[in-house]
Amino acid sequence: MPITIEEVDAHFKELGYKVMLPDDPERKKVNRQLIFNTKRYCNAEGENSVVISIYLEPSGEYIELVAPRAYNVRECKNKGPVFAALLEIAYKTRNQNFEYDPSDGEIRVASDLPIEDGSITQLQLDALLGAIIFTLDKFHLVIQHVIETGRIDLSLANEPDSDKSVGDPETAELVAKLGGIEGLRKLVASIGGEPS
Numbered sequence: 001m002p003i004t005i006e007e008v009d010a011h012f013k014e015l016g017y018k019v020m021l022p023d024d025p026e027r028k029k030v031n032r033q034l035i036f037n038t039k040r041y042c043n044a045e046g047e048n049s050v051v052i053s054i055y056l057e058p059s060g061e062y063i064e065l066v067a068p069r070a071y072n073v074r075e076c077k078n079k080g081p082v083f084a085a086l087l088e089i090a091y092k093t094r095n096q097n098f099e100y101d102p103s104d105g106e107i108r109v110a111s112d113l114p115i116e117d118g119s120i121t122q123l124q125l126d127a128l129l130g131a132i133i134f135t136l137d138k139f140h141l142v143i144q145h146v147i148e149t150g151r152i153d154l155s156l157a158n159e160p161d162s163d164k165s166v167g168d169p170e171t172a173e174l175v176a177k178l179g180g181i182e183g184l185r186k187l188v189a190s191i192g193g194e195p196s
Contacts, residue, residue: 002060005029005056008056009032012034019034033052034129035050040136041070041136042140043070050133051067051068052065052067061117063113064110065112066099067132069106071143073147074106081152082143082146088152093131093139095131095188095191096111097111127178127187127191130178130187
């Protein structure tokens with residue numbers, strides 16, 4: 001039997017995540033939002049945080065997690081190199097998609113999972129959330145650099161060895177549940193990514 005929004009809410013409650021509900025009663029049936037602190041990623045407001053929106057198809061057969069408005073390239077003169085960098089990052093992370101809206105220049109980071117006649121476990125949901133946060137944190141400097149300069153420099157994704165802390169308590173707890181940084185790397189590798 002496909003998953004329900006109540007089951008998704010129960011997973012979030014068990015994980016200790018604070019969920020924001022939409023005001024619209026119809027959207028409440030299928031949408032949720034969570035805010036996570038980030039270490040390297042900086043949103044358009046200059047804050048180290050990301051909003052992740054969850055959409056569950058009304059039939060419960062498909063779930064999508066999206067970091068909306070992660071970047072904007074509406075006025076960017078380097079769109080070609082930006083898209084090339086995003087394709088390279090998507091190749092390295094495998095489970096993350098970058099979506100571009102040409103009408104307003106928005107770039108989103110998304111993960112989706114067809115559930116069909118199955119379900120999604122708490123750990124799977126947590127892993128999908130963690131993978132979006134990991135991707136934004138790891139590749140933020142690469143993406144910002146190519147937006148500003150038109151040059152792709154994937155070496156900017158490498159963290160200094162002395163900087164192995166996860167950052168804020170919420171992200172640290174998430175990474176700890178996945179077995180630390182090594183557990184997160186193994187998770188990303190198991191879904192086809194190439195963490196370094």
